[in-house]
Every structure is written in C-alpha cells, then in structure tokens.
Amino acid sequence: MVDRGTVAGKITRYLVLLIILAIMIFPLLWMFRVAFMPPGSSVSLTALFGGAFTGSNFADLFTEIDIGWNLFNSAFVGLTVTVGNILFCFMVAYALARYRYLANKLLFVSVIVVLMIPMHILIIPLYILSVKTGIYDTYWALILPWLVNPIGIFLVKQYIETIPPSMEEAARMDGAGEFRILFRIVMPMCKPALAVLAIQVFFTNWNSFLFPFILTSHDNLRTLPVALALFQGHQAIDWQHLMAGSTVAVIPVLGLFLFMQRQIVSGITAGAIKQ
Amino acid sequence: MKRHRTSALILASPWILTFFLIWAFPLVYSFVIGLTNYRIFSPEQFDWVGWSNYKQLFSDQDFINALKNTFIFVIGTIPITTVISLAMALMVNRRFKGRELFRAGYFLPSVTSMVVVALIFTNLYQRGGYIAMLASMVGITPPEYGFLYSNATALYSIMAMDIWMSAGYFMLIFLAGLKSIPDELYESAEIAGASAWRRFRSITLPLLRPVAVYVLVINSIKSFQVFVEIFVMSKGKFETMTAVYFVYETGLTTGFESGYASAAAYVLFAIIAVFSIMLFAVMRQRRPVW
Numbered sequence: 001m002v003d004r005g006t007v008a009g010k011i012t013r014y015l016v017l018l019i020i021l022a023i024m025i026f027p028l029l030w031m032f033r034v035a036f037m038p039p040g041s042s043v044s045l046t047a048l049f050g051g052a053f054t055g056s057n058f059a060d061l062f063t064e065i066d067i068g069w070n071l072f073n074s075a076f077v078g079l080t081v082t083v084g085n086i087l088f089c090f091m092v093a094y095a096l097a098r099y100r101y102l103a104n105k106l107l108f109v110s111v112i113v114v115l116m117i118p119m120h121i122l123i124i125p126l127y128i129l130s131v132k133t134g135i136y137d138t139y140w141a142l143i144l145p146w147l148v149n150p151i152g153i154f155l156v157k158q159y160i161e162t163i164p165p166s167m168e169e170a171a172r173m174d175g176a177g178e179f180r181i182l183f184r185i186v187m188p189m190c191k192p193a194l195a196v197l198a199i200q201v202f203f204t205n206w207n208s209f210l211f212p213f214i215l216t217s218h219d220n221l222r223t224l225p226v227a228l229a230l231f232q233g234h235q236a237i238d239w240q241h242l243m244a245g246s247t248v249a250v251i252p253v254l255g256l257f258l259f260m261q262r263q264i265v266s267g268i269t270a271g272a273i274k275q
Numbered sequence: 276m277k278r279h280r281t282s283a284l285i286l287a288s289p290w291i292l293t294f295f296l297i298w299a300f301p302l303v304y305s306f307v308i309g310l311t312n313y314r315i316f317s318p319e320q321f322d323w324v325g326w327s328n329y330k331q332l333f334s335d336q337d338f339i340n341a342l343k344n345t346f347i348f349v350i351g352t353i354p355i356t357t358v359i360s361l362a363m364a365l366m367v368n369r370r371f372k373g374r375e376l377f378r379a380g381y382f383l384p385s386v387t388s389m390v391v392v393a394l395i396f397t398n399l400y401q402r403g404g405y406i407a408m409l410a411s412m413v414g415i416t417p418p419e420y421g422f423l424y425s426n427a428t429a430l431y432s433i434m435a436m437d438i439w440m441s442a443g444y445f446m447l448i449f450l451a452g453l454k455s456i457p458d459e460l461y462e463s464a465e466i467a468g469a470s471a472w473r474r475f476r477s478i479t480l481p482l483l484r485p486v487a488v489y490v491l492v493i494n495s496i497k498s499f500q501v502f503v504e505i506f507v508m509s510k511g512k513f514e515t516m517t518a519v520y521f522v523y524e525t526g527l528t529t530g531f532e533s534g535y536a537s538a539a540a541y542v543l544f545a546i547i548a549v550f551s552i553m554l555f556a557v558m559r560q561r562r563p564v565w
Contacts (some may be wrong), residue, residue: 017366021380024443027395028383030405034398088289094476095286097503104430107431110294117298118547120500120519121540124526124533125301125308128315145297178282207388209503214527225390229507232394239398246391257386267445269451 026079031250034243041240056242065237067245069220072228074249075128077142077212077223078205084147085201086194092148092186093156098165123214130215141215146175146205152197153265160186199260200267206253224249309538316531328538338539340514341521343547344430347519349498349550352434352441357490360442360481369541378450385444393507396436397423400508406432416546429513433504434439441497445490453479453488488558499547518543 029048036053041062054134061067126145130136134248171181187194212223222230228245231237257264284291312324328499332338367378384392399405400422407417418425422432456479464474502519509515511524526536 003450013366013371017377020363020366021377025293025383027392027399027439028387030399031391031395058507077413091286092290095283099283100330110290116548116551117302118496118500118501118544121522121544122298122301122305123519123522124537124540125305127527128308128533129301129304132314145293148293148490150290153290182286203386207390209388209390209506214523225388228394229390229503232397242394243398246394249391250387253386253388254383257379257383265451268447 028250031243031246034239035247036244037240039238039240057240058248060241061244061248065231065241066246067224067227067248068220070224071248073142073221074224075207075252077139078145078202081146081205082198084143085149085152086198088148089152089156089197090190090194091182092153093160094182094186096153097157097160098168108227110153120210123210126211127214135215137216137218137221139221142212142221145211150203152201155197156190158191159190163189195260196263196267199256199263202256203253203264206249305537306541308534309541311534312532313534314531315533324534328535329542331535332539332542337516338521338542341516341518342542344514344516345499345501345518345543348434348437348501349429349495351431352437352498353494354355356438356441356445356494357487358492359438360445361449361487363442363446364453365479367446368450368453378446381446382443384440385447387440389440389503389524390507392436392440393504396432397403397508400432423509424513426514430515433508433515437498437501437504441494445494449483449486452483456482467485484558488555491554491558495550495554496547499543499550518546 003123025128033048035057036055037057038054041052084193127136130141135141167185167189168181171185176185206223208223209225209229213226216222216226219227224245228242228249231242231245305495309328310323310325312320312322312328314320343523363381367381401407402417402421404421406422410417418428418564420427460478460482461474464478469477500519501517502523505511505515505517505520506523511517511520516524522536522540522543525532525539
C-alpha cells in the first residue's frame with residue numbers, strides 16, 4: 001500500500017507514532033538515567049535532563065555487591081542451554097522429519113503439551129523432583145531440564161522438511177554413516193533455522209526467573225534476574241545500584257536484538273503463521 | 276529398516292526423556308499428591324485425604340481472592356493488549372520513512388526481562404515517582420504511599436505495566452498476519468469503491484481471525500500464570516495475590532504444603548483449559564463475533 005495521505009494527515013500520523021514510541025522507550029531510558037545517578041542523590045524527576053552522571057554504581061556492583069557471580073551464572077547457563085538446544089532440538093527434529101512413523105505420534109503429543117499445559121502449575125512437583133533427585137541447588141537444575149524444547153523442535157523440523165533428501169541419499173550411497181550425514185551434511189544446511197532457535201532459547205533463558213528462582217537457594221547459584229529480584233526490598237540497596245544491575249542484565253539482550261532482529265522476529269512469528 | 280528405527284529412537288531420546296521427566300511425570304505426580312496432605316519436609320505425617328484439599332480450597336478466602344484477582348488480571352489486560360497491539364501493527368504496516376525504527380522501538384520492552392521491567396516500574400510507581408507526578412498533573416491524586424501500596428490501585432498498576440510490556444510482542448504476530456493478506460484483495464476492493472473502514476471490516480478483520488485466536492490463546496495462557504511481576508512488585512499484598520502466587524506461597528514457603536498447593540495448581544490448570552477451549556469455540560463460530 002502506497003501512502004497517499006495529505007501533509008496534515010502525515011504529520012498527525014508521525015505525531016501519534018512518536019508519542020507511542022516515547023511511551024515504549026521511556027521506562028528503559030529512565031533505567032539508564034538512574035543507573036548513572038550518583039549514589040545517595042535523590043532519584044528526582046528533573047534529573048532526567050540534568051544532574052550529575054557517574055559510573056561508580058557499576059563499579060560497586062562488581063566490588064561491593066558482587067554480582068559478578070550472578071552475571072557468570074546467567075552467561076554460563078544461558079550458553080550451555082543454548083548449545084544443548086541447538087544439538088538436541090536438531091537431533092529430535094531430524095528424527096521427526098525423516099522417520100515418519102515416529103513423527104506423527106511424538107510431535108502431536110509434544111505440541112499439544114506445550115500449547116495446553118501452563119508450565120507454572122508444575123512448580124511444586126518439579127521442586128520436589130529436584131530435591132529428591134539431588135539436583136536442587138546445583139547447576140544441573142538450571143541446565144538439565146531445559147536442554148531441549150518442543151517449540152524449537154517444531155521450528156527445526158519445519159525447516160528440515162524443506163531440504164530435499166537427495167543429498168543425504170547420495171552420501172548414504174557413498175557409504176557415509178548416519179551420524180556423519182546428520183552432523184556434516186544436514187546440520188550445516190539448517191543454519192538459518194538453528195540461528196533462530198539459538199536466539200530464542202538464549203533470550204528466554206537469560207530473562208527467565210521462576211524456575212531458576214525455585215530450583216536454587218544459594219546466592220552463588222542465582223542468575224542475574226533472580227539476584228536482582230531478591231535485591232529489591234533489601235534496604236541496603238538503593239535505586240541507583242538496582243538500576244545499574246538492571247542495565248547490566250539488559251545490555252546483552254539489547255545488543256543481540258540490534259544485530260539479530262530478523263531472527264528474533266521469525267522465531268516469534270513462526271508459531272503464529274504455521275497453524 | 277530395523278537399523279533406522281534404532282537410530283531414530285536414539286535421536287529422539289532427548290525429547291522423550293524431557294517429556295516424561297519434566298512434563299508427564301510431574302503432571303501425574305502433582306495430581307496424586309493433590310489428594311494427600313503430603314508436606315515435603317515432614318513426610319512422616321502422610322495421609323490420603325481424597326478431594327478434601329479441593330473442598331478446603333473453595334472455602335479458603337485467600338484462594339478465592341487469588342482466583343478473583345487472576346480473573347481481573349486476565350479479563351482486564353487481554354482485550355486492551357489485543358486492541359492496542361493490532362492498532363500498532365496497522366500503523367507500522369504501511370510503508371513510510373522510519374518504519375523499521377518504530378517497529379524496533381515498540382518491540383523493545385518485549386526483549387527485556389520481566390524482572391527488570393518490574394523493577395523499573397516499581398520505581399516509576401513509587402510515592403513521588405514519575406507516574407504520581409503525571410497523575411497530579413492531570414488532576415488525579417495519587418495514593419499516599421505510591422501506586423503499589425494501595426488496595427485500590429496496586430493490581431491495576433501491574434496490569435497497565437503488563438499491557439505496556441506485551442503490546443509490542445503481539446504487534447509482531449499481528450504484523451506477520453497482515454503480511455500474509457494478499458495486496459490484490461485491497462486493490463480490487465479499492466477499485467470497487469470500498470472505503471478504508473469497509474476494507475478493514477471486510478478484508479483485514481476476517482482474514483486476521485486465525486492470528487487473533489492465536490494471540491488470545493497465547494496471551495490468556497500466559498496471563499493466567501502471572502507471577503514474576505507480583506513477586507517483584509507487591510509480594511501478593513494489597514489485593515494482588517494471584518493463583519500462581521498462592522501456589523508458590525502455600526507450597527514453597529513456610530509450611531511447604533505440597534499436597535494442598537498441588538491441588539490449587541490443578542484448579543488453575545482446569546480453569547485455563549476450560550477458558551482456552553471456550554475461546555477456541557467462540558472464535559471458530561461462523562458468524563463473526565466482532
């Protein structure tokens with residue numbers, strides 16, 4: 001559709017768009033601003049445009065408040081879970097795409113499960129299960145349950161089905177083993193789908209709160225969002241430091257978002273369009 | 276063929292294991308302990324109590340309140356989020372300079388973690404904070420101790436934040452739906468003399484229906500489980516106790532009433548299931564409901 005509005009119409013439209021944009025980004029700008037306010041200064045409203053700037057809050061985070069560990073945990077868990085999902089979702093997706101008899105039943109069940117079962121209702125049994133198996137309050141609890149996810153499987157399976165099986169057959173004729181075919185031939189061809197998957201898994205994991213929160217109890221095992229949520233309410237921590245910590249938690253996803261917007265968008269819309 | 280069957284099983288095993296350990300088993304297990312008075316840290320007193328947890332839940336004023344608040348949250352946010360996100364999608368769907376910038380900006384809140392968003396809004400909602408200032412400017416007296424410390428405003432403030440946060444996400448899904456509507460439809464309608472409103476009513480809305488169903492179902496399943504923002508912003512106080520927060524509080528804090536909390540979770544599960552099925556049924560009717 002080509003825009004054929006009048007000049008006045010155009011100006012109004014841009015005005016509306018800009019007002020919405022301001023509403024959408026203001027809270028994040030406010031977070032950045034407060035993060036750079038000198039500690040102890042009152043978080044005053046006029047400070048958005050004036051007032052002093054300091055980076056000392058960020059230094060304090062790593063020296064006094066010690067969120068270095070939390071940042072490490074988030075990065076370590078996020079990357080491990082992402083790598084796991086790339087590998088395992090790909091394996092499962094390949095089995096579902098190429099071995100028909102398994103595909104129908106498994107995929108059907110997993111998709112129904114993921115669409116209809118709200119996972120938060122499982123906090124009690126998953127907590128008990130983690131305590132009984134001994135993975136409670138270890139890195140295992142943050143990693144093991146999340147190494148493969150049905151939406152990811154679905155995404156990669158759709159992609160594999162668009163690849164003609166002739167390449168695999170040719171390789172099989174040449175005597176290549178199944179796993180060689182899988183990881184040397186098919187996997188490299190799935191890169192676009194795996195990139196979408198990786199981004200989505202990393203984002204979800206980096207931002208996740210509920211399960212990392214209920215499955216750990218040591219401060220040393222807390223991921224960044226959990227640590228931040230628990231700081232709130234501590235009288236010792238002021239808004240400046242809390243917002244500085246929030247900034248640290250947001251920067252990696254903002255960076256990824258700027259560079260990989262296309263993958264993020266296709267990951268989100270894949271589910272909606274495919275049904 | 277035999278060899279293939281084995282390798283397919285090996286390849287699928289990560290999901291088979293995850294499915295049984297993380298979904299199927301916990302689902303059955305929590306139903307079973309929902310019929311007992313099991314407490315994880317005092318397993319010596321363990322009895323089958325049948326449906327009495329469920330009976331007790333429906334005379335537990337805290338649980339009734341939690342359900343009521345959850346319903347207010349769901350019914351109050353979903354229609355507004357849907358309309359706003361559709362309007363935003365329509366606005367950034369046409370071609371104009373800077374379109375990508377607006378799309379990215381609108382989507383930005385959705386990539387941020389809920390914890391961070393909730394912290395920022397806790398600050399904005401506080402006594403003397405930004406939103407209190409805006410409210411006084413338009414002549415509304417803000418609650419004395421801040422928006423999150425008043426029975427009248429706490430839940431609605433959290434709901435407003437939730438709408439702000441998820442609008443951009445659902446905008447993206449609506450955009451994908453809009454993109455799948457062929458341009459020719461609009462062109463021929465225009466040639467036939469249909470007004471813009473008419474084209475929207477007769478082409479856009481009906482063809483967006485499957486996407487709208489998806490948005491409504493996804494959003495309601497998500498909203499019925501609201502927890503993180505409550506945990507960060509109000510800890511369930513000031514009339515903000517929701518169903519999942521109730522489950523958390525009874526099952527995973529003092530008392531650790533695993534059985535009772537599991538029963539509560541199952542009530543929520545049943546409500547979500549019924550709600551989703553109803554949503555599908557209504558949206559599938561031939562006669563457009565909108």
